[in-house]
Structure formats: structure tokens, C-alpha cells
Amino acid sequence: MKVGVLGGGQLARMLALAGHPLGVSCVILDPAWDACANMVAGQVVGAYDNSAALDDFAHLVPVATYEFENLPVESVARVADQKRVYPSIDALAAAQDRLHEKTLFRELSIDTPAYVAVDSLADLEKAVTEIGVPSILKTRRLGYDGKGQFVLQPDTNLEEVWRATGGVPCIVEAFVPFVREISILAVRAQNGDCRFYPVTENTHTDGILRLSIPQSDDPKQAQAERSARRLLDRLHYVGVLALELFDTGDGLVANEMAPRVHNSGHWTIEGAVTSQFENHLRAVLGLPLGSCELVHGAVAMVNCIGKVPEAESVLGITGAHLHVYGKASRPGRKVGHMTICGPDAATIAHSLAELQAMASDCDV
Amino acid sequence: MKVGVLGGGQLARMLALAGHPLGVSCVILDPAWDACANMVAGQVVGAYDNSAALDDFAHLVPVATYEFENLPVESVARVADQKRVYPSIDALAAAQDRLHEKTLFRELSIDTPAYVAVDSLADLEKAVTEIGVPSILKTRRLGYDGKGQFVLQPDTNLEEVWRATGGVPCIVEAFVPFVREISILAVRAQNGDCRFYPVTENTHTDGILRLSIPQSDDPKQAQAERSARRLLDRLHYVGVLALELFDTGDGLVANEMAPRVHNSGHWTIEGAVTSQFENHLRAVLGLPLGSCELVHGAVAMVNCIGKVPEAESVLGITGAHLHVYGKASRPGRKVGHMTICGPDAATIAHSLAELQAMASDCDV
Numbered sequence: 268m269k270v271g272v273l274g275g276g277q278l279a280r281m282l283a284l285a286g287h288p289l290g291v292s293c294v295i296l297d298p299a300w301d302a303c304a305n306m307v308a309g310q311v312v313g314a315y316d317n318s319a320a321l322d323d324f325a326h327l328v329p330v331a332t333y334e335f336e337n338l339p340v341e342s343v344a345r346v347a348d349q350k351r352v353y354p355s356i357d358a359l360a361a362a363q364d365r366l367h368e369k370t371l372f373r374e375l376s377i378d379t380p381a382y383v384a385v386d387s388l389a390d391l392e393k394a395v396t397e398i399g400v401p402s403i404l405k406t407r408r409l410g411y412d413g414k415g416q417f418v419l420q421p422d423t424n425l426e427e428v429w430r431a432t433g434g435v436p437c438i439v440e441a442f443v444p445f446v447r448e449i450s451i452l453a454v455r456a457q458n459g460d461c462r463f464y465p466v467t468e469n470t471h472t473d474g475i476l477r478l479s480i481p482q483s484d485d486p487k488q489a490q491a492e493r494s495a496r497r498l499l500d501r502l503h504y505v506g507v508l509a510l511e512l513f514d515t516g517d518g519l520v521a522n523e524m525a526p527r528v529h530n531s532g533h534w535t536i537e538g539a540v541t542s543q544f545e546n547h548l549r550a551v552l553g554l555p556l557g558s559c560e561l562v563h564g565a566v567a568m569v570n571c572i573g574k575v576p577e578a579e580s581v582l583g584i585t586g587a588h589l590h591v592y593g594k595a596s597r598p599g600r601k602v603g604h605m606t607i608c609g610p611d612a613a614t615i616a617h618s619l620a621e622l623q624a625m626a627s628d629c630d631v
Numbered sequence: 632m633k634v635g636v637l638g639g640g641q642l643a644r645m646l647a648l649a650g651h652p653l654g655v656s657c658v659i660l661d662p663a664w665d666a667c668a669n670m671v672a673g674q675v676v677g678a679y680d681n682s683a684a685l686d687d688f689a690h691l692v693p694v695a696t697y698e699f700e701n702l703p704v705e706s707v708a709r710v711a712d713q714k715r716v717y718p719s720i721d722a723l724a725a726a727q728d729r730l731h732e733k734t735l736f737r738e739l740s741i742d743t744p745a746y747v748a749v750d751s752l753a754d755l756e757k758a759v760t761e762i763g764v765p766s767i768l769k770t771r772r773l774g775y776d777g778k779g780q781f782v783l784q785p786d787t788n789l790e791e792v793w794r795a796t797g798g799v800p801c802i803v804e805a806f807v808p809f810v811r812e813i814s815i816l817a818v819r820a821q822n823g824d825c826r827f828y829p830v831t832e833n834t835h836t837d838g839i840l841r842l843s844i845p846q847s848d849d850p851k852q853a854q855a856e857r858s859a860r861r862l863l864d865r866l867h868y869v870g871v872l873a874l875e876l877f878d879t880g881d882g883l884v885a886n887e888m889a890p891r892v893h894n895s896g897h898w899t900i901e902g903a904v905t906s907q908f909e910n911h912l913r914a915v916l917g918l919p920l921g922s923c924e925l926v927h928g929a930v931a932m933v934n935c936i937g938k939v940p941e942a943e944s945v946l947g948i949t950g951a952h953l954h955v956y957g958k959a960s961r962p963g964r965k966v967g968h969m970t971i972c973g974p975d976a977a978t979i980a981h982s983l984a985e986l987q988a989m990a991s992d993c994d995v
Contacts, residue, residue: 268942284651287644287671289942290955290967307651307671540950540972555947562926562972578632578653583919586904591654603654608904608926 269294270551271328271350273343275302275310277592277601278334278528281536283308285544291552296324303593315342325349332506332551336362336526337409353457353505353551358526361502365407365438368523375497378520380513381441388429394439395419401442404428406435416474418442443520445513449487450479450531453495454546455504457553462546463492464539464559467531469511475599478623479531479568481538483561487512490519498524507532507547530570533604535559537588538566563608565615569622571603576625581605584618598630633658634915635692635714637707639666639674641956641965642698642892645900647672649908655916660688667957679706689713696870696915700726700890701773717821717869717915722890725866729771729802732887739861742884744877745805752793758803759783765806768792770799780838782806807884809877813851814843814895817859818910819868821917826910827856828903828923831895833875839963842987843895843932845902847925851876854883862888871896871911894934897968899923901952902930927972929979933986935967940989945969948982962994 268291272279275297283293283304293308300312311327313320316339325331330351333343340360346352361367365382372379383394385404395402400423406415417428419439448471452464466485470478482488495510509529511522532543541549541557549556574596581589588606596602605622609615632655636643639661647657647668657672664676675691677684680703689695694715697707704724710716725731729746736743747758749768759766764787770779781792783803812835816828830849834842846852859874873893875886896907905913905921913920938960945953952970960966969986973979 280651284648287648287957288952288954289946290939290953290957292670306656549946552942554942557946558949575654578916578918582653582913582921585922588652589654590652593651593654 268292268552269328269330270548271296271324271331271346272304272308272334273315273324273331273338273346274334275299275304275308276334277303277594279304280307280592281533281542281544281590282332282334282528282548285542286548289545289548289554291548294324294327296320306593315339318345321345322349330551332527332547333359334527354508354526355503355505358502358504358508362524362526363408365405365523366436369438369440369521371498371501372494372521375494375501377494377497378518380443380520380522382438385437385439387434388426391425391429391437391439395425398439398441403440403442404432404437405440406432406437408435414474443513443515445520446516447514448511448522449482449485449491449514449519450509450511450529451488451491451495452507452509452529452532452535452543452559453492453499454507454543454550454556454559455499456550456556457505459500460556461496461499462556462559463488463495464532464535464543465561466491467534469531473599475570475572475601476530477570477572477626479534481534481561481566483564487514487519494519494521506550507543530601530604531568533590534566534568534606536590537606537608538563538568564610565612566606566608567615567619567622569605569607569619569626570601571605571626572601572630573598574629575603576605576629580625581622584621586615587618587622632656632916633692633694634912635660635688635695635710636668636672636698637679637688637695637702637710638698639663639668639672640698641667641958643668644671644956645897645906645908645954646696646698646892646912649906650912653909653912653918655912658688658691660684670957679703682709685709686713694915696891696911697723698891718872718890719867719869722866722868722872726888726890727772729769729887730800733802733885735862735865736885739858739865741858741861742882744807744884744886746802749801749803751798752790755789755793755801755803759789762803762805767804767806768796768801769804770796770801772799778838807877807879807886809884810880811878812875812886813846813849813855813878813883814873814875814893815852815855815859816871816873816893816896816899816907816923817856817863818871818907818914818920818923819863820914820920821869823864824920825860825863826920826923827852827859828896828899828907829925830855831898833895837963839934839936839965840894841934841936841990843898845898845925845930847928851878851883858883858885870914871907894965894968895932897954898930898932898970900954901970901972902927902932928974929976930970930972931979931983931986933969933971933983933990934965935969935990936965936994937962938993939967940969940986940993944989945986948985950979951982951986 275295
């Protein structure tokens with residue numbers, strides 16, 4: 268069995284690693300000859316808008332998926348004209364544009380922060396009057412890891428901020444006071460079967476995910492599942508979907524969705540019966556889904572940003588697992604992650620703190 | 632980090648797959664251009680006794696290991712002259728020759744069946760008088776999966792059997808009535824730290840392993856560990872060692888050892904905190920060892936012999952994991968395995984029976 272993956276970063280790499288035991292080989296399309304997934308996958312080297320490369324890629328695989336959502340929709344459509352692509356282009360298009368995404372959430376009665384579309388400085392001024400401050404100006408497209416976001420305060424110079432966006436279509440979103448950020452990873456099979464991982468508490472710094480801790484028996488699990496299921500069903504979704512939510516204390520407010528495997532699900536490799544990577548491949552290939560249950564009493568994932576701590580230090584901690592992505596060190600870059608598992612939160616607390624300290628030392 | 636592996640079969644493949652998350656790339660040496668490990672590892676194509684290939688291989692890697700013990704010792708020595716090789720050549724040499732192996736067991740006060748060296752038909756006749764029947768004639772070298780073994784009964788024509796061995800050096804071993812066959816997988820780090828996986832009950836048919844079930848709190852765990860530890864320490868061992876034992880009901884009698892990762896440890900991929908493959912790499916690279924503890928209440932591994940059952944059927948079973956080796960189907964060939972995990976033996980019993988039935992249907 269063969270699966271094509273548009274993009275060849277760490278998500279494609281972990282998909283490929285999950286594929287080999289199933290007898291599934293991945294072929295990536297990535298413009299970088301040294302894409303980190305290509306140590307464990309075949310590769311077509313080519314730009315995402317290179318028609319010849321897209322056709323070569325489509326020729327090689329019976330079915331394709333993607334590892335990031337900032338792909339030109341036309342490129343994915345070109346592949347989809349030739350071979351099956353999951354998740355659907357509808358899901359990709361919705362996730363690419365914050366306005367479409369939020370509109371979809373509203374249609375499905377999934378709560379969102381108040382938001383207003385902004386296409387000009389005049390719109391921005393009007394939006395701030397309407398939404399108030401603090402609020403957040405976000406470019407509608409191409410945002411990730413906090414990029415393309417601008418916090419609006421009472422003293423913010425709106426003209427300057429508008430210039431910083433480059434004048435591209437944006438939205439202004441109300442700032443939602445939250446008690447915690449969570450995500451839910453859901454997976455839908457071709458036959459409509461849906462499974463949900465336990466919701467995960469996430470901690471971001473400088474817009475980048477640092478820490479994910481899955482929660483067993485979370486009081487908001489059912490609400491998160493209901494929202495995710497509406498999206499899966501509406502989009503005739505196939506594969507893993509991540510939905511990021513703010514927990515306001517009263518309820519959940521949807522932030523954004525990612526139509527792919529997600530950083531906040533990396534803990535599933537050791538922490539769940541079936542990893543998000545294997546379940547995504549199973550869905551894309553029309554195979555039965557695996558259980559999303561936790562296999563440990565407590566699990567936590569720490570991202571390695573900038574560079575990866577010494578293997579010797581990480582592996583010296585009982586129950587710690589290291590995942591190196593094979594990418595060059597660079598400030599702010601996700602280059603690996605570490606997972607710690609144990610019988611309960613108290614048992615892993617000290618080890619988790621050690622891993623966080625190691626990650627912090629490397630984040631230069 | 633890079634590790635060389637002599638041999639490119641499924642054990643090398645699973646070592647390579649365990650390596651990637653740690654940032655470890657494997658390079659295999661294998662005469663077959665389509666060795667199944669080479670989808671996830673680099674490869675030098677060459678015969679195991681080809682000096683130029685061995686030198687190319689040694690040039691590429693800082694440290695090497697091997698995935699099977701039927702390698703010419705001189706070849707491994709040629710690599711060891713250039714780079715570090717673990718486990719040591721002493722361990723390899725002892726495991727290659729049933730007489731040396733049994734002698735070593737005796738020296739270390741590890742019980743063995745009664746045995747006698749046999750180098751001629753006259754020796755064989757004398758041995759049968761001394762040991763009695765039923766007993767087993769085994770070639771001293773190059774035996775695996777029941778190959779090179781001949782059961783001796785009262786009516787056996789000894790001349791015929793001796794001819795069947797090709798007249799190579801052999802031993803005759805007393806047949807040991809056993810209540811079960813078990814193995815223990817042990818791992819020793821470069822600093823002498825030793826860890827032991829739970830003993831595993833193994834079922835063989837036609838000399839080939841079919842089923843492995845690790846045992847928590849086995850009454851013979853301590854005795855098995857003592858024997859394995861003596862071997863590890865005597866051989867200044869680095870890496871994973873498998874020791875196969877007969878449980879006679881009274882005690883344990885050593886059958887054989889394998890200086891490598893082992894089929895009866897494949898369940899450790901999903902069933903233990905750290906897999907045998909990762910722990911072997913950790914040892915070979917001088918990294919701290921990981922925990923060998925079970926992560927599920929019950930685990931079982933079923934070998935796929937001949938061909939692999941349909942992925943759709945296997946993955947439809949909750950808690951089942953499939954491992955396809957990427958080898959062509961062939962009667963009697965190990966082409967994959969399946970692991971089932973669950974909270975307790977009763978819960979997985981039905982699923983295990985289903986997997987065994989699937990494996991049996993494929994074993995043509």
C-alpha cells in the first residue's frame with residue numbers, strides 16, 4: 268500500500284514511520300531535497316505549485332493526504348483530479364481561511380469568539396469599535412504558530428498594525444479570557460465511523476505549543492466531541508482533524524481547526540492504543556480505525572524548540588521517549604518532542620519538570 | 632548518530648524503525664539488494680564474507696551490531712578491527728556453536744539438558760547409549776527455526792540420520808520433558824547496567840515460533856534473570872540477549888541463547904515501556920537503558936508465517952497491531968507479526984484466538 272503526503276516535514280515523517288509496520292510506504296512531495304521525512308519515505312522534489320511535480324506525485328500514489336494546510340487549493344485539486352485525496356478539499360479550504368472557518372463553526376452551532384471581517388483600515392477601525400479591546404487582528408490566511416497575529420490594545424496604532432499585515436484580508440476577533448486551552452483530535456473513517464482522543468490541555472508560549480497533557484475523563488470531553496463530530500460529518504471528513512478550543516470556565520469556544528495530524532496529538536505515539544499517525548493512515552486507506560484510549564495513567568508531551576536536548580539526558584529519565592525530527596537547529600523551529608508516561612500525574616510530575624527544563628535550556 | 636547492522640531482515644528493519652525517533656540512522660550490510668530493512672535504512676549490498684563490502688560498511692558507521700548469529704566470525708572480526716561491534720565477538724562465537732554455548736552455560740552453573748559432542752557415526756552410537764532416547768541430534772552450527780535438528784527415537788536409523796547431517800560436528804541432547812518453553816530478554820548497557828523484560832511463554836510448531844505471551848510476576852522470573860545476568864556479565868555483553876529455557880516444572884533448563892534482538896521480544900514494541908529494539912540501540916550507542924516494564928495488563932504476539940493476513944481483518948480487532956516486514960510470501964517464512972494488548976488475559980482471549988486463526992489460515 269502507498270500513500271502520498273503533500274509536505275515532507277515532521278508530520279509526514281511520523282506518518283511514514285507509522286506506515287512501515289502496516290506495510291504502507293509514503294511518498295512525499297516537498298520542494299526541499301532534504302525534507303526530514305525523506306529518510307523514511309520516497310520523495311518527489313518540487314514546488315507545491317509545480318504542475319509537473321504534482322502530476323509526477325499523483326502518478327505515483329493511489330491516494331494522497333497533506334501534512335499542512337497552507338497549500339494552494341488548486342494544487343491539491345490538481346492531485347484530486349487524478350487520485351483520491353483525504354481530507355477533502357472542502358476541509359482544506361475551510362481551514363485555510365479564518366473567516367470561512369469561523370463561519371462554518373457558527374453554522375454548526377459551535378461557539379466562537381465574536382469576530383468581524385476586515386479588508387481595510389476603515390474596516391479595522393470599525394471592527395475595534397464593534398468588538399472592543401483587547402482583541403486580535405489575524406490575517407485570514409497563512410497563519411500558524413502565532414504568525415500573522417496582532418494584539419489590539421487601547422493604545423495600539425491601528426494604521427501601523429494595518430500596514431504590518433500588508434493590507435491582506437483579515438479578521439478581528441474578540442479576546443477570549445480562558446482558563447485553559449484545549450484541543451480534541453478526532454478521526455473519521457471512510458465508512459463514517461468516528462473516534463475521539465481524550466482532550467488535551469495545551470500550553471503555548473510566543474504562539475508556539477510547548478506542552479500537551481491529555482486528560483482522562485475531562486468534564487468537557489463530551490462537548491468537545493460534539494463540536495468535532497459536527498465538523499467531521501459536515502465535511503464528509505476522512506482522517507484526523509484537530510480542533511483547538513478555549514475553555515472559558517463556562518464552556519468551550521472554538522479557536523481554529525487543522526485538517527491533519529497535529530502537534531497536540533504527538534503524545535498518542537506512546538500514550539494511546541493507536542497513534543494519531545496510524546489512525547490517519549488507516550482512515551485514508553479505508554481501513555478500520557484503532558482505539559483512541561490512553562494506555563497510561565498519565566502522559567505529557569514537551570516540544571523541543573530550537574534544538575533537541577542531549578539524548579543521554581532525556582533517555583536517562585524513566586518513562587521518557589525522545590522524538591528527533593532530523594531538522595537543523597534554528598531558533599523558534601520545532602525540531603523534536605519528548606513524551607513522558609507513567610501511572611499517574613504525581614509520579615511523572617518531577618520527570619516532566621526535568622524535561623521542560625531541558626527544553627527550555629535548548630530554546631535559545 | 633549512525634549504527635551499522637550486519638543483516639537486513641526484519642530485525643534490522645525494526646531496529647531501524649526504532650532508531651529514527653532517536654535521531655539514529657541505521658546502515659545495513661546484506662547481500663540482497665531488496666533486503667526488507669532497506670526501506671528505512673541505508674544499505675551496503677554485499678556478501679557477508681566480501682572484504683571490500685565489509686570495509687565499506689565499517690567505513691560508514693562508528694559502531695555496529697548484527698541481527699543474526701550465523702555470520703562468519705572472521706567477517707565480524709574484520710569490522711571489529713575498524714569500529715566498535717556490540718555484542719562482542721565472544722558472545723557471537725559462543726552462540727554460534729551449540730557445544731561452546733552449552734559448555735558456557737555449565738561453567739556459569741546454568742542447567743542444561745545432558746549433552747554429548749558427536750563427530751562421527753561411532754560417536755553418535757555411543758551418545759545414544761549414554762544419553763538414551765528420545766533425544767535430539769543437533770548440528771553444532773547454523774541451526775535456526777528447528778533446522779539442523781533430528782529427533783532420535785528407539786527405531787531411528789542412526790546411519791541415515793548421520794548422513795542427513797552431512798557428517799558435520801553435532802551434539803546429542805537429552806530430550807527435556809517440559810511444561811512450557813519460556814525466554815527471557817535481557818539488555819546490558821556499556822556501563823554494566825542490566826535490565827530484564829518479563830519472561831515470555833513461547834509456543835513453537837514445526838520448530839518455528841508461533842505465539843509469545845509475556846508473563847507478569849512469573850514465579851520463574853528471578854531464576855531466569857539470574858541465569859541471564861551471569862551470561863551478560865561473563866561476556867561483558869552490550870545489547871539485547873535472548874535466553875530460551877525449558878520450564879520442567881521443577882526448574883529451568885537452558886536451551887539456547889541468541890546474541891541479538893529476538894522474535895520472542897516483538898511484543899515489547901507496544902507491550903513494554905521501551906521496546907527491545909530501542910533498548911538494543913541505546914546499549915550499542917552508550918545511552919541509558921529504558922524501562923522493560925509492561926504497559927498493559929495482557930499482551931500476546933502471534934507470528935505470521937507464509938503470508939500476512941489482510942490488514943482490514945487484523946486492524947478490525949480492538950487493540951490489535953500489525954507488523955508487516957515487506958518480505959515476499961513463502962511457505963515457512965516469517966513475514967510479519969501481530970500483537971494484541973488489553974487490560975487482562977480474559978479480555979484479550981477472544982481477540983487472540985481470532986488472530987491465531989487468521990495466522991493459521993495464512994500458513995500454507
